[in-house]
Amino acid sequence: xxxxxxxxxxxxxxxxxxxxxxxxxxxxxxxxxxxxxxxxxxxxxxxxxxxxxxxxxxxxxxxxxxxxxxxxxxxxxxxxxxxxxxxxxxxxxxxxxxxxxxxxxxxxxxxxxxxxxxxxxxxxxxxxxxxxxxxxxxxxxxxxxxxxxxxxxxxxxxxxxxxxxxxxxxxxxxxxxxxxxxxxxxxxxxxxxxxxxxxxxxxxxxxxxxxxxxxxxxxxxxxxxxxxxxxxxxxxxxxxxxxxxxxxxxxxxxxxxxxxxxxxxxxxxxxxxxxxxxxxxxxxxxxxxxxxxxxxxxxxxxxxxxxxxxxxxxxxxxxxxxxxxxxxxxxxxxxxxxxxxxxxxxxxxxxxxxxxxx
Amino acid sequence: xxxxxxxxxxxxxxxxxxxxxxxxxxxxxxxxxxxxxxxxxxxxxxxxxxxxxxxxxxxxxxxxxxxxxxxxxxxxxxxxxxxxxxxxxxxxxxxxxxxxxxxxxxxxxxxxxxxxxxxxxxxxxxxxxxxxxxxxxxxxxxxxxxxxxxxxxxxxxxxxxxxxxxxxxxxxxxxxxxxxxxxxxxxxxxxxxxxxxxxxxxxxxxxxxxxxxxxxxxxxxxxxxxxxxxxxxxxxxxxxxxxxxxxxxxxxxxxxxxxxxxxxxxxxxxxxxxxxxxxxxxxxxxxxxxxxxxxxxxxxxxxxxxxxxxxxxxxxxxxxxxxxxxxx
Numbered sequence: 034x035x036x037x038x039x040x041x042x043x044x045x046x047x048x049x050x051x052x053x054x055x056x057x058x059x060x061x062x063x064x065x066x067x068x069x070x071x072x073x074x075x076x077x078x079x080x081x082x083x084x085x086x087x088x089x090x091x092x093x094x095x096x097x098x099x100x101x102x103x104x105x106x107x108x109x110x111x112x113x114x115x116x117x118x119x120x121x122x123x124x125x126x127x128x129x130x131x132x133x134x135x136x137x138x139x140x141x142x143x144x145x146x147x148x149x150x151x152x153x154x155x156x157x158x159x160x161x162x163x164x165x166x167x168x169x170x171x172x173x174x175x176x177x178x179x180x181x182x183x184x185x186x187x188x189x190x191x192x193x194x195x196x197x198x199x200x201x202x203x204x205x206x207x208x209x210x211x212x213x214x215x216x217x218x219x220x221x222x223x224x225x226x227x228x229x230x231x232x233x234x235x236x237x238x239x240x241x242x243x244x245x246x247x248x249x250x251x252x253x254x255x256x257x258x259x260x261x262x263x264x265x266x267x268x269x270x271x272x273x274x275x276x277x278x279x280x281x282x283x284x285x286x287x288x289x290x291x292x293x294x295x296x297x298x299x300x301x302x303x304x305x306x307x308x309x310x311x312x313x314x315x316x317x318x319x320x321x322x323x324x325x326x327x328x329x330x331x332x333x334x335x336x337x338x339x340x341x342x343x344x345x346x347x348x349x350x351x352x353x354x355x356x357x358x359x360x361x362x363x364x365x366x367x368x369x370x371x372x373x374x375x376x377x378x379x380x381x382x383x384x385x386x387x388x389x390x391x
Numbered sequence: 392x393x394x395x396x397x398x399x400x401x402x403x404x405x406x407x408x409x410x411x412x413x414x415x416x417x418x419x420x421x422x423x424x425x426x427x428x429x430x431x432x433x434x435x436x437x438x439x440x441x442x443x444x445x446x447x448x449x450x451x452x453x454x455x456x457x458x459x460x461x462x463x464x465x466x467x468x469x470x471x472x473x474x475x476x477x478x479x480x481x482x483x484x485x486x487x488x489x490x491x492x493x494x495x496x497x498x499x500x501x502x503x504x505x506x507x508x509x510x511x512x513x514x515x516x517x518x519x520x521x522x523x524x525x526x527x528x529x530x531x532x533x534x535x536x537x538x539x540x541x542x543x544x545x546x547x548x549x550x551x552x553x554x555x556x557x558x559x560x561x562x563x564x565x566x567x568x569x570x571x572x573x574x575x576x577x578x579x580x581x582x583x584x585x586x587x588x589x590x591x592x593x594x595x596x597x598x599x600x601x602x603x604x605x606x607x608x609x610x611x612x613x614x615x616x617x618x619x620x621x622x623x624x625x626x627x628x629x630x631x632x633x634x635x636x637x638x639x640x641x642x643x644x645x646x647x648x649x650x651x652x653x654x655x656x657x658x659x660x661x662x663x664x665x666x667x668x669x670x671x672x673x674x675x676x677x678x679x680x681x682x683x684x685x686x687x688x689x690x691x692x693x694x695x696x697x698x699x700x701x702x703x704x705x706x707x708x709x710x711x712x713x714x715x716x717x718x719x
Contacts, residue, residue, distance in 0.1 A: 109508060109511075157700055157703065157704050160703065160704050160707050161700075161703050161704070161707055162707070163507065163508065164430050164507070164508075164511060164658070165654055165703055165707065167511070168650045168651065168653075168654055168696070168699065169654075169696070169699070169700045169703060171647065171650065171651075171696050172693060172696035172697045172699070172700040175692050175693035175696055176693040176696070176697060178692075179689065179690070179692050179693050182689075183686070183689065300647070304515065307512075307515070308515075311512050345461050346461065348531065349457060349458065349461055349527070352523050352526040352527045352531070353523065353527070354523070355519050355520070355522050355523025355526065356519075356520055356523030356524055356527065357523075358516075358519050358520075358523075359516045359517060359518065359519030359520025359521070359522070359523060360516070360520050361516075362512065362513070362515065362516030362519065363498050363513055363516040363517060363520065366502065366505075366509055366512060366513045366516065367498070367501040367502060367513075370505065370509055
């Protein structure tokens, strides 16, 4: 009825190739932005911010980053945790070495540093493919975590080996440290998610994104029609690592505040982000958001259901979480290998024709 | 003979025996990968699950005891009997075969023909699932596993090397028995694949699915068979690692250690898995011995992966893997 292209006249090429060609989608998008900026910061409490919204936003960035590499360019990576650690430690070193530097610059520089590291570990992808590459990225994961554990310079020779985010201000508001208000943290993450998602959307539908997808679908054929595999794969690694690095930096500075590398950025993180993009949908921006929301909400929902409502102990609930996450992944792969994003697309397709079946 | 060299020899020997353990896990991977093209990430968790089940049966624990107690408010933990080791092993083998049937029936039957990477991710899901089930069934505490394998320092080697070099090597009896068991297991597996009807069917399926199907081999049956075999290999690996350091969560992480072994040896070669395991075992032991102290130690966390990574850049199919030929 209301979800139609009909009547929505496009009079310029720009209007014709916009991200949301259907008016309803466009308004929904603006509505989400409006609620995100105009309403949520005013009604936000600490529990919602810390348990759900901030981790959701941060993991959404990481999921977009991994989706660029795995979903769009077809290079499976199990090193996400290690790359997030690079972002976190870069931001820590910058914050402590240059106290005057503002957080936006620090976060962007952390992303840039991670991009450089990602490039280095992306080089073998030119020779190694598929599983072999997935295992090779494990080298990045384990080596980076070991490095940040063993070289005291990275954690400023602190006795515990932990890194703690010092207090920093943005526009006069505390952003990191114990006195930061949750709405400031939330808005900071929201701004990053908005800009990065916008950039990712436009990268993936541009020339670069189409090169990535050509490599993903068949790398030799892509090479024959003139895609430079070196350039395509390495840009995918760099851009992906940039995103993942920013997510890692935000996770440390804004969300955790204090981190121990093996615990916060271990192999479990890599799998968590990988699950997000599998459940959400490979090669889809919406999927990255949906997957991040799902994986952040699931433990919270299970805890509320099993521990708070039914009074089970937390250990048992954690075990159940394993069973449910593992089971869901298998069910998703069997029923819908393209994830939540595909279900969403199907729903939209149905909506366009509604109330007619065809 | 200089002391350093003697120490290095001891380290090498221990590394070799450790490598056998890695090879044992890698073997399970190769079996499944050859027959079905599934890269089974859950192999390590299968080892954990098998060892947990073995301990649980041996000690007469009630499966899902914690869960039952939590729901019904009861307090039951043990049946009150103890099962002898051999009978417990036989029962665990049955459990692993049952597991193979269920996995094939409910998961991989529905994923036939999917891309390898989808199958790989499904096994990651399976790993999480099985880990949760294992915790629910038997609890998540560290368990001691004892099936009567000899433990402690081997006195014969200690005495012999002391006579030779004036310094006794510390070699664990358990490592030696693991090496012997692994050797027997590989011999039996190769003989099974070579000389039995089922083994021939397995090799046929590994060669070409459709050709095997067309001469009347049931793919489903062969897949259940290889998953069962992988389950048994997992049980053996679980017993060895479990007797060494207790049955605990970290057991499932040995799967990650087996990955570089596979990359070195090639995913499709049983001898490759063994030799890859030995190279990794010796390599990381010697590296930790020679370079480790200079750069802060604990290099065995990553050395295997970096070695495999560097190696793969020069030989992408591994030592014994089939040559990769690509067509457009």
